[in-house]
Amino acid sequence: MSNYVYIATSIDGYIADRNDGIDWLETVPNPDQKDLGFYDFLNRVDAIVMGRNTYETVLGFGGEWPYPKPVFVCSTTLKTIPESLEDKVFLIKGTAEDITRTLDRRGYTNLYIDGGKTIQGFLQADLIDELILSKIPVLLGGGTPLFGVLPGHLEFELLSSKTYLNQIVSLRYRRRRG
Numbered sequence: 001m002s003n004y005v006y007i008a009t010s011i012d013g014y015i016a017d018r019n020d021g022i023d024w025l026e027t028v029p030n031p032d033q034k035d036l037g038f039y040d041f042l043n044r045v046d047a048i049v050m051g052r053n054t055y056e057t058v059l060g061f062g063g064e065w066p067y068p069k070p071v072f073v074c075s076t077t078l079k080t081i082p083e084s085l086e087d088k089v090f091l092i093k094g095t096a097e098d099i100t101r102t103l104d105r106r107g108y109t110n111l112y113i114d115g116g117k118t119i120q121g122f123l124q125a126d127l128i129d130e131l132i133l134s135k136i137p138v139l140l141g142g143g144t145p146l147f148g149v150l151p152g153h154l155e156f157e158l159l160s161s162k163t164y165l166n167q168i169v170s171l172r173y174r175r176r177r178g
Contacts (some may be wrong), residue, residue, distance in 0.1 A: 001104045001111050002130065005114070009133055016082065018140070028137065050074070065088055123147070130175065
């Protein structure tokens with residue numbers, strides 16, 4: 001099983017501002033609505049594991065559910081999913097190791113891990129195989145950091161870097177093991 005992160009951060013490493021806002025993600029104009037590599041990435045994964053906060057943020061956007069893959073929402077407090085999403089979204093709980101084992105037994109081999117706390121939990125358990133970080137050219141000076149405390153160093157190697165819209169830099173790293 002492989003676990004992947006695909007996320008945008010500010011230059012200073014935040015995924016949300018001090019008010020939990022993400023409006024800053026749209027500071028780079030994209031008038032033609034060009035795909036910045038996300039749909040190619042989604043084609044590489046079987047399922048998405050996201051935290052409750054991320055799930056609720058996506059729900060707050062309104063409109064059609066944006067994910068074509070099964071989404072497993074990590075939560076100990078949510079009890080139900082809206083009826084319209086019952087065949088698309090599933091609740092799951094446990095440690096990163098528990099979730100990985102459960103989904104592996106269900107036949108999922110490539111997981112997209114999304115949401116700050118969820119990503120941090122998988123990093124703490126050393127269960128992230130690849131990071132794709134898209135740096136948005138803004139300094140937030142505070143907010144929700146992508147990375148938290150780790151039990152030790154985790155080494156990654158740079159696989160590629162791409163620039164989108166002449167401003168966003170996407171860095172693709174693979175976990176260096178052994």
